[in-house]
Amino acid sequence: MEATLRRQTLQFANPRKRLVTDASSRHAQLKKKYFDNLYLPQLIPALLLLLLSVITMWTAARVLTTPNFLMHLAGMALGAVGAWMFWRYDCRRFSNLVLILFVASCLFMIMPKIPGLGYEAKGMVGWVKLGFFRFQPSEPGKIFVIFLMASAAAQYNGKIERFRDYCKLCATLFVPLIMILPIDLGTGLIILVTGAVIIMCSGAKRSWIIATILLLVTVVALVVITSTLDGFYHILKPYQMKRLTNFLNPEGDVTESGYNLRQSKIAVGSGGLFGKGIGFGYQAQSGFLPEAHTDFIFGLYAEQFGFVGSVLLLLLFAWMIFATISLAMKTENLFMKFVLVGCVALWTFQVLQNVGMCMGIMPITGIPLPFLSYGSSSMISQIALIGIVQSAWRHRPRTA
Amino acid sequence: MDVSLIIIGICIVLAIALLVIYVRFGRSEEPFRFDIGERAPQASGGKDDSNDKGIFKRLVSLSLGVAGVFATLLARLASMQLLSEEDYHKLAENNRTSTIYTQAPRGRILDRNGIEIVGNRPSLTVVAIPDVVDKDIEIQLLANLLGMPSQALRRKLQDTSLGHQSLRVLSVDVSRRIVAYLGEHPGMFPGVSVQERTQRSYPHHELAAHVVGYTGTVTQEQLDASKKAIDEGEVGAIEYRSGDVVGQAGVELQYESSLQGVRGEQLVHVDAHGKILDFAGVVDPEAGSDVVLTLDTTIQKVAEESLRKTIEQVRKEGYVATGGSVIAIDCTNGEILALANYPTYAPSRFVGGIAASDWDALTDPKAQWPLMNRAISGQYPSGSVIKPLSSFAGLNFGVAQTDSSWYCSGWWSWSGKRSDSVIMKCWYEAGHGAMNIPDGITFSCDVVFYEIGKGFFNSENKEGLQETFRQYGLGALTGVDLPSEAAGRIPDAQWKWNYFKDASDEARAWKGGDNCNIAIGQGDMLVTLIQMACAYCSIANKGAIWRPHVLKGIRSRLGTGLVSEYKPEVTITVEEEDYFRTLIDRGMQGVVYRESPSQTAHWKSLNVEIHGKTGTAEQPGGDPIGWFIGFGPAEAPRYVVGSHVDRVLQGASSAMYVVRDVFGAIYGQPDPLSPMTK
Helix, strand or coil, X not given: XXXXXXXXXXXXXXXXXXXXXXXXXXXXXXXXXXXXXXXXXXXXHHHHHHHHHHHHHXXXXXXCCCCCHHXXXXXXXXXXXXXXXXXXXXXXXXXXXXXXXXXXXXXXXXXXXXXXXXXXXXXXXXXXXXXXXXXXXXHHHHHHHHHHHHHHHHCCCCCCCCHHXXXXXXHHHHHHHHHHCCCCHHHHHHHHHHHHHHHHHCCCXXXXXXXXXXXXHHHHHHHHHHHHXXXXXXXXCHHHHHHHXXXXXXXXXXXXXXXXXXXXXXXXXXXXXXXXXXCCCHHHHCCCCCCCCCCCHHHHHHHHHHHHHHHHHXXXXXXXXXXXXXXXXXXXCHHHHHHHHHHHHHHHHHHHHHHHHHCCCCCCCCXXXXXXXXXXXXXXXXXXXXHHHHHHHHCCCCCC | CCHHHHHHHHHHHHHHHHHHHXXXXXXXXXXXCCCCCXXXXXXXXXXXXXXXXXXXXXXXXXXXXXXXXXXXXXXXXXXXXXXXXXXXXXXXXXXXXXXXXXXXXXXXXXXXXXXXXXXXXXXXXXXXXXXXXXXXXXHHHHHHHHCCCHHHHHHHHCCCCCCCCCCEEEECCCCHHHHXXXXXXCCCCCCEEEXXXXXXXXXXXXXXXXXHCCEEECCHHHHHXXXXXXXXXXXXXXXXXXXXXXXXXXXXXXXXXXXXXXCEEEEEEECCCCCEEEEEEEECCECCCCEEECCCHHHHHHHXXXXXXXXXXXXXXXXXXXXXXXXXXXXCCCEEEXXXXXXXXXXXXXXXXXXXXXXXXXXXXXXXXXXXXHHHHCCECCHHXXXXXXXXXXXXXXXXXXXXXXXXXXXXXXXXXXXXXXXXXXXXXXXXXXXXXXXXXXXXXXXXXXXXXXHHHHCCCCCHHHHHHHHCCCCCCXXXXXXXXXCCECCCHHHHHHHCCCCCHHHHCCCHHHHHHHHCCCCCCEECHHHHHHHHHHHHHCCEEECCECXXXXXXXXXXXXXXXXXXXXXXXXXXXXXXXXXXXXXXXXXXXXXXXXXXXXXXXXXXXXXXXXXXXXXXXXXXXXXXXXXXXXXXXXXXXXXXXXXXXXXXXXXXXXXXXXXXXXXXXXXXXXXXXX
16 A cells, blocks of 8 residues: 555655655645545546435335346446546547547447347347346447547647548548437437537537538438328337427327326426425336336436435536536647547536436437436446546646 | 338438548548548647637537536426426326225105105125226126126226226125125135125105105216306305216205215325325215105005005096196195105116116106106196186186176086087086086086186286286296296286297187186196195185295204204295185085085095095096195195096096095095095
């Protein structure tokens, strides 16, 4: 222990300050240096979020049969290992591996479609089974996409001057995107938003971005319109269309997804100011709220902890995200800047999509709420992202 | 594959090809590479500062975007959890609470002495929890056991009219054998149990069926009406649920609000699958109040039996005798002691829902409307029982004098000559000879009343007859506390003109003959038995008509006292000169004791003096309707008993027997000559 600390001190401490010989002051110095490697403004809210996650899943596991509280904790532990590895590793080294990252991203995205690997069960999309392991490759895949887009965008030093380069960036994002879209629309949306935000920050001209967005809107509109018209090929499956219309017209339907949405809104709304308290969230625990431990966990949370608890949760997310943005502003390495931007975009969009869906302002998609939703694939990847943010801080260039 | 897909496919392929060509060979010197590698970034020529500044600006925009997202979420959260919390809370409570209803027993219906006319009996009922509907084998076994088609059983299991979680009633009044079998094989029928519930019982079977009425499942109209009443905040309005048993006729309908109990409610918390998790509030069912009627079971029984026996005898004599009614009123307070009709029905048939075949039989025209309460809803010509009223009219308006006298030769014409186009006959075609008013009533001489009718036509008070009839309450509801009372009809010139719209002016005009007709209770005149009985109450009382009623009071839950009593009230008071009354009373005494020895023979056996009037009203399409209304004791009248029997020879040989038997029951002196004792 002493040796480790000593080595670290040797490695990172200001050489001039090492001259201080007073023992207690030296200990304080060591402590300070140790914490110096942790970016606390982002770590503290993240840890608090994980604490909330433990509490929430504990309350959920008391009343629901599906979630296994220990599995949830195990997922966190594995995630912590991943985070620690990213923290120790200098993630800047990923910046030169564009091609490898590209292949890895595509591989992870297409994995469920590879014969012999794909695993399908009721209500489970995009799963892979490797021996005893079952996981969603798109969850680690998201991290690869962030690295891929960051490394591709970082090459232009913050200013893209040629349209050809912009197209190259977009095409780089488009390939893994087109692979995941037919498997899992929700993850596809996350990748699209995350990649797009990185591209926007990378210095592309505003007119190009606007043109791209217009093109996207046109394509989406075409897809939606042709899916509602008879005689055209329906790209969106009927259930996907229904989710869209449910979100736009919540009262007038009796289908399953409409029911889910209604129950989730009731769960959130009936929580009130202080919530119903642990064990009194009848909407979730009596089975009215479906998927209460995964997609609709915010409903379960908001019902029990009310407005106060929900605001706390959202503020913790906001704190963590703004801390990450602030780190992105400080970081000098362009690649790490873009990685952090990717993390920000990912978290923000997932929170918006999941919480918004539970409150009926976003369409229903199977996107988990970071840190809170039950599911180890998502948990490990999300905690690993914390490690990546911490790594950006630890491996910052330090002025002597 | 349709055309659109192919077109879209081609477009995508073209677009990708163009993109690849542009990227690979476009206006560029170098070929496409993922990694621009060690070469200096293209933008590296510029100042680092400017790029850093650009990225900083973009990050600021990004944080603004993030702030926008969180602001949106927080706003929505506040609107849902703070502003609309109550609405969502209600929805959440609706989700998880469910109510199980249990029927409360209805109140009983008792006679004036506390004898039960309608009661409740325990009934062994097979009930099942709703989940049984999914168990096909169990349903098949149950169907075999209960002896009903499995489809019918399934329908009963799916019936949610008493609440979604309520036990489903599979079979009522099951035999002990079935109960024993279910008890011995508890493993075979999970979720099925036997309960002791209550059903309407009729210990005296058909007794007073038309008064007590019957019950049935609440109709949609009644549901709507109850909902409306509650919405309008009406006091005492009952909230019905579909499937409730409510009164549909008679006292059951009239005093529904007293008889209906308060349904028991059990609030339960359920999960999303409808499984009961725990029990919340309980409201125990509260039985309805017992209603005490003014009927006297003893008199009622005699009234019904006498009516039936009399009709049977009349039928033996060759008349159709389609139906009849009898009513006994205490004229000093309006209490109805007996009210019977023929044909009648068994209210027990309506218990648990009437079978379609039973309903068809009861509503078949050939059955002569057994469900109709003829005594209050049946409108008939009054015939001669109106004559005392016509006499009062004649005397009051000066058309006849106390000492007036007419000569009856068996026929009558307007001018008194045989040569008139219209010759009207007295029922006694041999002629009564010289007749004054009391004799006219005693012998029911039509000529006397033709003269009175003519007198009115020629006098200033052309509608004096009608005025008097209306004074006695004819042509208007008596206000008896039973549903579907009819008002009858007192024809006058205006009515006739309006009624025969299509006839010629000549035919529509009121004529002297019309006056003569209504003076003897014929023509277009229609009355109900209860109206005539009330009019006789006024004669007996020398003025007052008390509102006829069947309710004595509502019994208290503890003991036999009454918590609320019917308050009798005088609805009509008719002033007449005392010597007119004496004169007419003498005529009515003569009907009983002078008119014919065979008539008098029936009354000789009664030591109470009864005065009355017979009537034989001709009606279109068959034999006349026979009437008799009497009151007694003559010195201080207390009871008015009236009866009519449809399609007979005359009142004196049909309705009078019934009235005599009822008086016999009142005074405990049966008539040895009555058809009942034969």
